[in-house]
Amino acid sequence: MVFTVPMGEHEVALRASIARAVDALAAPLHALVPARLSGDDYIQLVEEVESLGRIIDALRLRLAGDAESRSDGPIDTFGALGHASAADGLAALAGISVASATSRIHLGRAVTPSLTITGAETPAPHHHIAAAVEDGALGIEAAGVLVRELDGVARRVSPEILDEAERGLVLLAAGTHEHPPLRVDLVRMQASVFIARIDPDGARPKEQRARRKRRLRFGVETSEGLIPVSGLLAGEVGITLKNLVDAHRRSPTFADPDAADDVDVAVDADPRTLDEKRHDALAAIVGAASRAVDAPDLGGAAPAVIVTVTAEALEEPNGFGVIDGLATPVPVASIERLMDTRGHQIATLSPAGRILSLGSVQRCFIASQRRVITARDGGCIIPGCGIPAGWCEVHHVIPHRAGGPTHVDNGVLLCWGHHQKIDSGPWRISMPGGVPHVRGPGHHEWTYVTKARRWRPPLPATG
Structure with missing residues (x-):
């Protein structure tokens, strides 16, 4: 039960001081131009504004911590305004989401003192965290991490041990004269370590x-x-995949010393977004895994993508086929790339659909050819691309449908992303004497590359 009393002199003075603080903050806000600050002034101002923000956060939590009691008491403060709950009312008043209001109310109750029926004040459930929040030493995000971690083990750990753990975590998170406060991600990490020690079971x-x-x-x-x-991936699986993708995306590249005037052009040659680069990195990883010697079998054969396409469609520039499991037609260009990488088998069907004959696997570069091409190219041959050979696909420079042979003199290594765009993108490839030459952004003359991935002086034009 909550008793409400008319606003006294203290409450009037409190509201007046908050109003003055709002007015006092308006002037520096309008005058602030961060770009005009020196480096030292900028750093100092960021720290001071964050300190101010933590004081505001403490006031927010104090008010939010009392929100539910306002709805549960004899006078429903929020219900009188038409709100369904304390969270709904706080969300409307503060202009935040109901989820944020709910989180703020929960945290506020954990760090806000309460009043007994006689009006006596009782300490906050997490009084060490509450004191740091009230002093402006701990922000909402860090306080929320500590409360969640400690509440998660409260039923299994003695109050004395829990109180000592809270005190130690607050010292680490808020900082002291000897060490600065921790970032929230480090607070979360330290809290996990503390919890594991006090609650090993x-x-x-x-x-x-x-x-x-x-x-x-x-x-x-x-x-x-x-x-x-x-x-949701298990932690070690997710980290491994993330590291693989990052390693693929951040592979070292080598600038062309002979194309210094076109460095900007070369750097901007990759228009892919970060998400697209991650996707292409995953595609390369999946492709490399499917080519592994110990890759699992499906029905006694290596995992395969089944594509159905007519011979006539393969000869048409706008032809298409169908991938088993997908409803969307696939253009011939994509089918050509799949055939480059995985080969194909010709099946002759009768008009009724009966299989009349099945040929052997054709066109795909075999393992020994791939090893030779890898020794020559070292990785994706496109300038500036650092994708290693193991994650690359072998591309027919002269398309198979145009009579190009499946021979090392007609195959080059391309990463998945460049392989997808080689027919429509800015790069062109030729193979005079069986040596890969490229031409494109920043390389307006035909240029060849060695396994060391360093660009050599241009050779005479080959076409």
Whole structure:
């Protein structure tokens, strides 16, 4: 039960001081032009504004911590205004989401003192965190991390140990004269270490619960022929994949000393977004895994993408085929790239659909050819691309449909991203004497590359 009393002199003075603070802040806000600040002034001002922000956060939490009692008491403050709940009312008043309001209310209750029926004040449930928040030493985000971690083990750990852990975590998070405050991600990490020490029996069930939630889902194909992917990866799996993608995306590149005047052009030659680069990195990783010697079999054969296309469609520039499992037609250019990488088998069908004959695998570069091409190219041959050979595909420079042979003198290494665009993008490839030459942004003359990935002086034009 909550008793409300008319506003006294203290409350009037409090509201007046807040109003004056708002007015006092308006002037420097309008006058602030960060670009005009020196480096030292900028750093100092960021720290001072953050200190001010933490004081504002403390006031927000104080008010939010009392929100639910306003709805549960005999006088429903928020209900009188037409709000369904305290969170709904706070969200409307503060201009935030209901989820944010709910989180703020929960955290506010954890760090806000409460009043007994006699009007006596009782300490906040997390009084060490509350004191740091009130002093402006701890912000909302860090306080929320500590409260969630400590509440998660409160039923299994003695109050004395929990109180000592809270005190130690606040000292680490808020900082002291000896060390600065921690970033929130480091606060989360330190809190996990503390919790594991004071609740060792809880770490294993937590890991087991997390592993039971692991999943990988493939959604329904979109109208554009894309496959939605979602899921939760086990920590070590996710980190491994992230590191692989980052390593692929950040592979070292080598500038062409003979194209210094066109460096900007060369750097800007890759128009892909970060998300597109991550996708292409994953495509290269999947491709490399499918080519591995110990890749798992499907029905006794290596995993394969089944494409159905007529011989006539392969000869048409605008022809298309169908990939088994996808409803969206696939253009011939994409089929050609798949055939470059994985080969093909010709199946002759009767008009009724009966299989009349099945040829052997053709066109795909075999392992020994790939090794020789790798020794020559070293990786993707496009200037500035650092993708290693193991993650590249072998491309027919002269297309197979144009009579190009499956021979090392007609094959070059391209990463998945460049292989997708080689027929329509800015780069061109030729093979005089069996040596890869490229021409494109920043390389207006035909240029060849060695395995060391350093560009040599241009040779006479070959066409």
